[in-house]
Amino acid sequence: MADQIQWFPGHMAKARREASEKLNLVDVVIELVDARIPESSRNPIIPEIIKQKPKVLVLNKADMADEKQTKLWLAYYKAQGETALAIDAQHNKGLNQLEKACKDLMAPYFEKQKEKGVKPRPIRVMILGIPNVGKSTLINRFVGKNQAITGNKPGVTKAQRWLKMGKVFELLDTPGILWPKFDDPDVGKKLALTGAIKDQLLHMDDLALYLLKVYTNRYPQLLIEKLKLNSDQIAHSESLVDLLLHITQKMGLKDDYDQASIRLVNEYRKANLGLVTLDLVPSEEIS
Numbered sequence: 528m529a530d531q532i533q534w535f536p537g538h539m540a541k542a543r544r545e546a547s548e549k550l551n552l553v554d555v556v557i558e559l560v561d562a563r564i565p566e567s568s569r570n571p572i573i574p575e576i577i578k579q580k581p582k583v584l585v586l587n588k589a590d591m592a593d594e595k596q597t598k599l600w601l602a603y604y605k606a607q608g609e610t611a612l613a614i615d616a617q618h619n620k621g622l623n624q625l626e627k628a629c630k631d632l633m634a635p636y637f638e639k640q641k642e643k644g645v646k647p648r649p650i651r652v653m654i655l656g657i658p659n660v661g662k663s664t665l666i667n668r669f670v671g672k673n674q675a676i677t678g679n680k681p682g683v684t685k686a687q688r689w690l691k692m693g694k695v696f697e698l699l700d701t702p703g704i705l706w707p708k709f710d711d712p713d714v715g716k717k718l719a720l721t722g723a724i725k726d727q728l729l730h731m732d733d734l735a736l737y738l739l740k741v742y743t744n745r746y747p748q749l750l751i752e753k754l755k756l757n758s759d760q761i762a763h764s765e766s767l768v769d770l771l772l773h774i775t776q777k778m779g780l781k782d783d784y785d786q787a788s789i790r791l792v793n794e795y796r797k798a799n800l801g802l803v804t805l806d807l808v809p810s811e812e813i814s
């Protein structure tokens with residue numbers, strides 16, 4: 528289970544400090560986000576922390592996102608000059624591509640070092656992101672791939688373990704954890720729907736209604752397929768609340784829409800309601 532700490536200002540300052548300290552030790556940062564909410568799962572202060580450090584933006588959990596939207600997001604980030612790619616850490620997909628991206632980013636630096644006669648050394652990498660985006664899973668995949676732990680680096684006061692990944696990489700074994708930002712109510716809902724923040728922070732029926740808004744606007748076919756609704760029921764529901772009540776009855780829960788909301792949200796989290804991306808690239812955003 529991902530860390531579900533309460534982010535008070537003191538925690539944020541500490542997380543920021545720790546991330547900055549770790550950053551000093553590495554060559555490349557892997558910024559991990561959830562492919563279903565690539566923007567909402569980004570901590571906005573990351574650029575401030577990272578500054579000019581080479582970075583790969585990684586959309587994890589691509590297996591749960593809408594493939595078409597993931598492609599649009601990658602094109603969008605590319606247009607912004609970012610190095611971005613999609614992976615599925617849980618099933619070991621895209622890891623080679625990620626290693627290659629880090630290598631490519633560092634190639635000019637190592638080339639220069641070589642010209643100066645400096646012997647090549649492993650590329651030092653760290654993973655940074657908000658809770659639940661899959662940081663530990665990704666580290667474990669890399670460990671599983673090349674199990675080897677190197678010693679502490681001289682001059683580093685805190686014990687930092689480095690995991691050797693082949694001959695080319697060394698990965699810092701503790702990820703940098705940043706807080707999610709949810710001043711915008713929709714961002715809060717998206718974070719809760721993907722499990723990045725605690726359920727208790729929001730009402731389940733609000734989350735269910737938000738899901739129904741997304742599905743009726745963009746994925747009505749999935750409501751038909753997955754919840755066995757017919758298109759008339761979707762079209763003729765006077766409101767999303769009406770639709771939720773209808774689904775509640777269909778689930779055999781009479782008027783217990785709280786229970787139906789919990790079920791809907793849980794099914795979305797398990798990707799049992801289809802592969803749905805909640806964040807849209809700016810040009811595709813619906814009102």
Ligand code: G4P
Nearest residue numbers: 528529530587588589615616617658659660661662663664
């Ligand atoms: P974190 O370190 O960033 O906090 O995330 P962590 O690796 O703990 O991953 C959070 C949850 O996401 C885990 O589920 C993990 O299995 C799942 N996960 C990570 N990467 C992927 C991926 O690429 N695809 C899919 N489908 N799932 C992924 P969990 O063990 O069920 O934990 P939880 O839900 O109980 O927190």
